Amino acid sequence: MQLHNTKGIVLRTVKYGDTSIITTIYTELFGVQSYIVKGARQAAKGKQGKAVYFQAATILDMAVYHNEQKHLQFIKEYHLAYPYQAIQADVVKNCVSMYIVEVLQHTLKQPEANPDLFYLIENTLQQVDKGSNALTANLPLYFMLHLGNQLGFQVQGNYSLATPYLDLAEGFFVPETPNHAYYLTDELAMLTSQINNIVYYTDLENIKLNRQVRIQLLEAYGQYLSLHITDFGILKTLPVLHEILG
Template sequence: MTYKTKGIVLRIVKYGETSLIVTIFTELFGVQSYMVNGVRSSSRKNAKGNYFLPGAILDLVVYHNEQKSLHRIKEFQWAYLYQHAFSDVIKNCIVLYMVELLTKSLKQPEQNADLFNFCEDVLKELDETNKITTANMPLFFTLHLTHFLGFKMIDNYSNDNVFLDLQEGCFEPMPPTHNNYIDGEKAHITSQLLKILQPFELEQIKLNKETRRELLSQYQSYYALHISDFGQMKTLTVLHEVL
């Protein structure tokens, strides 16, 4: 049976001489794997493999069977055609970071339309936005993605609650007995970022590159504490360089 759904490409693996196995976060079925035949032709007229780049947002017609782990795609086309996100080095690095974070976080093939819409909106905003917002986008995405993953960070920061406990996911009045916490200015910045509702508001938050690097590293620790086998982010090192 065929279904129409949007999808965000997460991962591609070459198969044979002309085919791909593509992991896609779909709006309708969550994360699914698809065999796509004949898209790796050397002919420019048949360069359909260009549709399946990490972060691409596609309109799909797919065959789906709950009993199978590998499905097929009947039709595909752009749902949104990037103007900058694939060609701009910094934006493309952020796209790859977002895709890796999603891949590591989504363990089960469950539908989550709200999460899909959030990811789609952030990718589109990234494509069109200015330099300051672009630089802050990884922080925004990393923090707000937790809202959909079951370990939302609580913004109860105040003059009294100034220590962000990464194990508990909330601000406390005293430093915890372990070392997994954020304090000082970085705790305050995290609270500001949690209050941001739309990506374009990120332009209000002025940060230097070192602060961004340290915060991203600490947010990765938060994920590792709440997702088993999270491991290390390969794209984080590259992102640190370009930001």
């Protein structure tokens, strides 16, 4: 097997045997891959075990062996590509990062590489770590819309007096009420248009949302993803995110 250098973002990790783990990682080169890391749960005296590197949302630099014919791959070397400064200790930032990871768990089901999507995830998690409270609170909304963009069902058009409805099933701003229940209008459609057109993360700080509006948007964007992703399912971290972001 050939050795490759790639970045990866940890999505989930489970125990394997007495001392090892199996970790699912979204990689820059190969998309979603599962790796066995032998002895990761063994800790030398006075030191942490290597399993600490495989907590959800961790961004790694890795040297990996890759064989397309196998479901389990092997990691030769790994280290932190971006050591978090705040996510582990800040309750809000940790909750937002876990929500993003759960969205990815429900979304990324095929081992297909998509470097632009990888960079979106990487940049978003870094912004969660170092961003202001206002930016952090709005990042899940930005991420869900732009995740759809990367997966091929981008929201098209803009909110205006001529197109005041966002049809979530079709992904278009339209002039008339859609003939189904999956649409936004008025303030929610206008805010979605603003968030969808943001170029710089810091612009998220200028979007002021109250608790009720943020909850409505989070639920609508979850519905948007579920309409376009087969078996998307229910996000368990969503009620926690509602509570934490207030």
